[in-house]
Amino acid sequence: MAASSAPAASADGDPASDVLYTQWVFFPFEASIRKPVSQRLEQVVQSARSDGYPIKVAIITIPADLGTAYVLWRKPQQYAEFLGQELVFLYKGRLLIVMPNGFGVFHYKRSVAAERSVLARLTVAQGTEGMVDSATTAVAKLATAAGHPIPVPPPAVLGGPAGGSGSKLLDRLIIAAAGAAFVILLVVVPVVHRRRARAAR
Numbered sequence: 001m002a003a004s005s006a007p008a009a010s011a012d013g014d015p016a017s018d019v020l021y022t023q024w025v026f027f028p029f030e031a032s033i034r035k036p037v038s039q040r041l042e043q044v045v046q047s048a049r050s051d052g053y054p055i056k057v058a059i060i061t062i063p064a065d066l067g068t069a070y071v072l073w074r075k076p077q078q079y080a081e082f083l084g085q086e087l088v089f090l091y092k093g094r095l096l097i098v099m100p101n102g103f104g105v106f107h108y109k110r111s112v113a114a115e116r117s118v119l120a121r122l123t124v125a126q127g128t129e130g131m132v133d134s135a136t137t138a139v140a141k142l143a144t145a146a147g148h149p150i151p152v153p154p155p156a157v158l159g160g161p162a163g164g165s166g167s168k169l170l171d172r173l174i175i176a177a178a179g180a181a182f183v184i185l186l187v188v189v190p191v192v193h194r195r196r197a198r199a200a201r
Contacts, residue, residue, distance in 0.1 A: 013068030016058040017086040026058040031128045036156030041136045053148040055094040080104030098135045
């Protein structure tokens with residue numbers, strides 16, 4: 001379906017366009033994605049870009065991620081064409097869309113038949129982090145197929161459930177340890193001071 005048939009929407013009504021004007025990856029604002037997972041995708045995107053295969057990526061997990069373009073939910077190819085046209089003022093390169101039901105790809109005034117052929121052999125994993133991992137694999141496969149071999153980084157080492165509860169627990173432990181150390185100082189320093197005062201008499 002042509003991009004012109006997509007509903008009209010301003011950049012302000014399309015969260016991904018606001019982000020992708022200046023960044024390379026759009027992660028949903030409300031999604032729980034652990035940092036190692038997101039960094040893995042960002043690393044592959046940067047590697048592809050450095051090797052001559054620039055590509056921007058948007059992860060779309062729910063209709064709200066589309067803003068005013070919500071009617072394109074579960075229509076990744078149509079949304080890729082729509083978003084690509086929104087970005088064209090500042091970016092005319094490759095664009096990859098990942099939705100729960102598949103991928104979409106766009107490249108301004110270029111054929112994406114080869115890219116769509118590569119993506120047709122891939123599937124999108126379940127869950128938000130599964131979608132991010134699928135995007136990571138897709139970027140590496142697309143770049144490699146275009147003559148820019150990009151290795152897929154090993155799976156992220158995750159220390160806590162999505163949403164950052166692992167890091168929050170670590171933060172709490174650090175705060176608790178700091179508090180305990182402060183209490184010890186309050187007790188020990190006066191005692192040492194008194195002993196030194198007595199010894200000086």
